[in-house]
Amino acid sequence: MSFATRIAAFRVRLAAAFALVVCGSALASGAEAALPERRVALVIGNSAYTAVPPLANPMRDAKGVSAALKRLGFEVVEGYDLKMDDMTNVVRQFAQKLDGAKAGLVYYAGHGIAVGDENYLIPVDASLRSEADLDFRAVNVQLVLRQMQRDERVNIVILDACRDNPFAAQLAAKSRAVTRGLTPIETQSASGILIAFATDPRATALDGERDGHSPFTDALLKHIETPEVSITTVMDRVRADVWEATGKKQKPWTNSSIIGEFKLNPTVKLASADPTDASAAKAINAAVPAPAMPSAPVFDRSQIDIKTWEAAERGNSAADYRAYLDAFPSGQFATFARNRLASLEAATPPANAAGAVAAATPGVTDEALKAETGTAQTETAMKLDAKARRELQTRLRASGFQPGKLAASFGPSQRKAILEWQKSRGIPETGFLTALQATALREQSEPAYQRLLADEAKAAAEKKSRAADRGRAGKTRGGVADAGEEMYQRDLARERGVAYQGPAGQRAVGTTSSGYQGRVRQRGGASSDSAGAAAIGSIIGGAIMGGILGR
Incomplete structure (x- = not known):
């Protein structure tokens, strides 16, 4: 089939759709085409719990569901790691957005707890010590349902909140009404509602492998966008997939009072039209000009994200990972890119402040920091050695925080300093760092850190100089004593007209210090000169004494 023939067939196929529009506008009633029905969704994913160990996947689960619902045309209100x-x-x-909507959907991933007949969704800052705390530090599912049931609409609630919950263990000792998992929610009192749990009532569900999705959400994402399938069929398929994926350990549970079928992804069916209608074909030819050439393949942003990451991995350089983060600051592989970038920068730290600023990761915004939560796992992934840990402690001190004495590992005082720094930046306060947080700390502290290093280097140099001065002073004092003794001996030799003997005890040869030649007189020792002088003295003395006595 030639290209021209394919274009002609293409125009004929489009004639049916265009004819429907033309006929609709020509109706005598002047009725306008109905607007698509509004559908609104609420998506929450809580992972970074502070009072109990954090969960690995809820934030990732919620973001995946949010993206799918947006593709299905939902207006999505979303939040992650919410207090x-x-x-x-x-x-x-x-x-507020539900007003006038024809369908509402709620998806929640995180910790949930059941007490009696009530189910509660747990914020990340919850600290539950008694059953009474639930009324003030948790969100009752009934609060959400009341908002959805104020008007006539289809309402869907999907709760992936049946994970093994440490809060239940804390409260069970004080309340016999606390149960494992969540309690079933009755839907028969209201029509048009479907409640879906990740597992059976009062059972716990799996969180899934790290860096992935929970088994329930993984199956939901697989089926939620299937065209022309009702929500009940979607959940039936999800139940079957989870049952098999978990080795028959987890079975999702659904309760529905929806009358008829509600399809998450309905397709638009056009009325039939005569493809041989010349007027319709002429209109479509005018409205849809023939393409000059076959259109090139189109990649969506997700595919481009993957291709860019693969190129960065092949290059495996700091510049490649920064290029990826510039293009996709919140991409599928952004966390891995920041971790690898931090590792590369830690291996080759900048030599000065200018280099440090140049090497800093671009796009470290408050929003990006608040979206990440430090855990023991994120800190381990950074692979910090003792040198890098000491550097971060020094940077904390340069920023005004007190990590205590420098140590090769982070102890209580270092964790406290990290937590205080996180609090000052308005990010989740865990005392553990992520690669992005470490980069932000380096950027924030760089000028003060360089000044601190310079001050420490100057103080060390001054200390070394003072020690050298003390050493030289000791040598000088000893030298002065030796020089004084030598000067004394030299002067004595000059007065006596003899040659000076140096401190080594050797006789000087040649010209003496006074300009005379002769043997050296040794201090404190007998010589022929001294013996002669003594004899002459004896003779002169005898003569004098004889003269005196003779008188």
């Missing part, structure tokens, strides 16, 4: 006030705020925003 109590933040959770109530996003529920309020969701309630």
Whole structure:
């Protein structure tokens, strides 16, 4: 088939769709085409719990579901690692957007707990010591349901919140009403609602492998965008996949009162039209000009993200990873890119402040910092050696925080300093760092860090100089004594008209210090000169004494 023939067939196929539009506009009633029905979703993913160990996958699960719902045409209100006030705020925003919507959907991933007949969603800052705390530090699922049921619409609630919950163990000792997992929610009192749990009531679900999705959300993402399938069929397929994937250990549970079928991804069916209608074909020819050549393949942003990351991995340089982060600061591989960039920078630290600023990761924003939570795992992934840990402690001190004495590992005082720094930046306060947080600390502290290094180097040089001065002073004092003794001996030799003998005890040969030639007189020792002088003295003395006596 020639290219021209393919274009003609293409125009004929489009004639049916165009004819429907033309006929609709020509109706005597003047009725306008109905607008698509509004659908609103609330998506929450809580991973970075502070009072109990954090969860690996809820944030990633929620972001995957949010992206799928946006592709399905939902208006999405979303939030991640939310504290109590933040959770109530996003529920309020969701309630406001529901006004006039024909469908509402809620997806939650994180810790959940059941007490009696009530289910609660747990914010990341919750610290539950008694059953009464739930009313003030957790979000009751009924609060969310009340917002959804204010008007007639289809409502769907999906809770991947049945993980093994340490809060349940804390509260079980004080309340016999606390149960494992979540308790079933009755839907028969209201029509048009579907409740889906990741597993059976009062059972726990798996969180999944790290850096992946939970088994429940993994199956949900696989089926949620299937065209022309009702929500009940989607959940039936999810249940079957999870049952097999977990070795028949986890079975999702659904309760529904939806009448009829509600399809998450309905397709638009056009009315039939006569493809041989000349007027319709003429109109479509005018409205849709023939393409000059076959269109090139189109890659969506997700595919470009993957291709860019593969190129960065092949290059494996700091510049390649920064290029990836410039293009995709919140991409699928952004965390890995920041971790590898931090490792490369730690291996080759900049020699000065200018180099450090140049090597800093671009795009370290407050939003990016708040989206990451430091854990023991994120810090281990950074592979910090003792030198790098000491450097970070020095940078904390340069920034005004007190990590205590420098140590090869992070102890309580270092963790406290990290937590205080995180608090000052408004990011999750865990006392553990991520690669992005370490980069932000380096950027923030660089000028003060360089000044601190310079001051320490100057102090060390001054200390070394003072020690050298003390050593020279000791040698000088000893030298002065020796020089004084030598000067004394030289002067004595000059007065006596003899040659000076040096300190080594050797006789000087040649010209003496006074200009005379002769033998050296040794101090304190007998010589022929001294013996002669003594004899002459004896003779002169005898003569004098004889003269005196003779008188």
